[in-house]
Amino acid sequence: MWRxxxxxxxxxxxxxxxxxxxxxxxxxxxxxxxxxTNRGDxxxxxxxxxxxxxxxxxxxxxxxxxxIWQMERREWKRDILDRIATNQAAPPxxxxxxxxxVPLRHEYGRVKVVGTFEHGKEFFLAAxxxxxxxxxxxxxxxxxxxxxxxLFDRGWVPDRNAATQAAVQPAGxxxxxxxxxxxxxxxxxxxENVPEKNVWFQADVPLMRKMAGAAPDxxxxxxxxxxxxxxxxxxxxxxGQTRLDIPNDHLQYAITWFLIALALAGVYLAYxxxxxxxxxNGRRKGQ
Numbered sequence: 001m002w003r004x005x006x007x008x009x010x011x012x013x014x015x016x017x018x019x020x021x022x023x024x025x026x027x028x029x030x031x032x033x034x035x036x037t038n039r040g041d042x043x044x045x046x047x048x049x050x051x052x053x054x055x056x057x058x059x060x061x062x063x064x065x066x067x068i069w070q071m072e073r074r075e076w077k078r079d080i081l082d083r084i085a086t087n088q089a090a091p092p093x094x095x096x097x098x099x100x101x102v103p104l105r106h107e108y109g110r111v112k113v114v115g116t117f118e119h120g121k122e123f124f125l126a127a128x129x130x131x132x133x134x135x136x137x138x139x140x141x142x143x144x145x146x147x148x149x150x151l152f153d154r155g156w157v158p159d160r161n162a163a164t165q166a167a168v169q170p171a172g173x174x175x176x177x178x179x180x181x182x183x184x185x186x187x188x189x190x191x192e193n194v195p196e197k198n199v200w201f202q203a204d205v206p207l208m209r210k211m212a213g214a215a216p217d218x219x220x221x222x223x224x225x226x227x228x229x230x231x232x233x234x235x236x237x238x239x240g241q242t243r244l245d246i247p248n249d250h251l252q253y254a255i256t257w258f259l260i261a262l263a264l265a266g267v268y269l270a271y272x273x274x275x276x277x278x279x280x281n282g283r284r285k286g287q
Contacts, residue, residue: 045279046272056268060261067257074250084108084244092177095144103223107180108244111225114175115144117152121212122163125200130156130238138163138237139203139224141212142176149214151205151224152178155237168234178225179242 087109098111118141125137135158142152157163183205186192191201195211206221214220229240272278273285 043279043281046269047277049272049275049277052268052271056264060264060268063257063261063264067254067261070250070254070257074248074254077246077248077250081246081248084246087180088244095148095150098180099219103180103219104182107182107223108242109180110177110228111180112175112177113142113144113150113152113225114173115142115150116173117141117170118143118149118212119164119169122198123151123200123203123208123211124160124163124198125153125203127201128156128241130241133158135159136163137241139200139208141209141214142225145173148217148220149209149212150220151203151208151212152176153181153203153224153226153241155227155232155239155241157237162236165234168232168236176225176227178227180223181226181242182223183221 087106090106090109092110092112093106095111095113098106098109121141123139125139128135128137135156137153137155138157139151139153142150144150154163162168181203184202185204186202193200193202193204193207195207200208203224205224206216208224209221210216226242227237227239232239269278276284278284
């Protein structure tokens with residue numbers, strides 16, 4: 001067994017023989033076996049099969065990545081829910097109070113405004129649904145007593161005619177309470193706005209205010225106000241279109257993706273065990 005010329009070498013995998021004056025060193029496999037035995041750790045050897053590895057590895061990485069992404073989305077959603085709860089619990093502020101700081105810090109908060117609607121300058125957000133009925137949301141420029149133009153989303157209407165009837169258009173000075181919402185940008189696959197036809201898919205506040213004749217203003221261009229669920233005479237527009245009870249299901253989604261990754265890893269290892277490509281402590285299937 002030993003090539004040292006010594007008839008009775010030490011039981012250790014290294015040492016010297018006095019009779020032959022030779023020494024020997026352990027092989028790497030001997031060290032690995034010794035270390036594994038001393039630690040009590042299982043020694044696992046895996047010979048990955050090409051095609052199962054090629055198919056499984058990208059799916060495993062994708063599943064883990066999606067699980068981590070869902071955990072990040074969970075924290076993002078919690079921040080939104082905390083902001084909604086905090087700002088909704090605060091008493092309504094005036095427009096001056098809102099504009100004295102950063103308006104979007106008060107997103108989902110309530111603001112009181114006094115002034116008049118500029119009817120005839122409505123903007124219509126297309127493809128908005130209410131109780132399985134497709135309609136529009138009508139945004140009307142609102143001129144405050146001091147001459148500032150704020151966009152006010154009055155709510156859902158079944159069609160343009162319903163929004164422009166005199167019976168549903170408040171005349172004269174009114175006092176309103178609206179919810180602060182940020183100006184919207186186009187999502188990657190969303191349709192583009194068609195301003196010349198008054199067809200909007202996103203509330204582009206800077207452009208809408210410009211078309212309403214308002215001067216550019218970094219703060220007023222950053223938000224619009226949205227009506228709450230207080231009923232209007234005639235039943236339309238229907239306010240309260242902002243959903244404030246947003247569900248946070250991202251933890252369940254993350255667990256699902258992590259379980260998929262775990263199941264895939266189990267199937268992968270079981271396949272290699274069944275085909276004799278996985279050894280644990282020197283044992284493989286059938287031994």
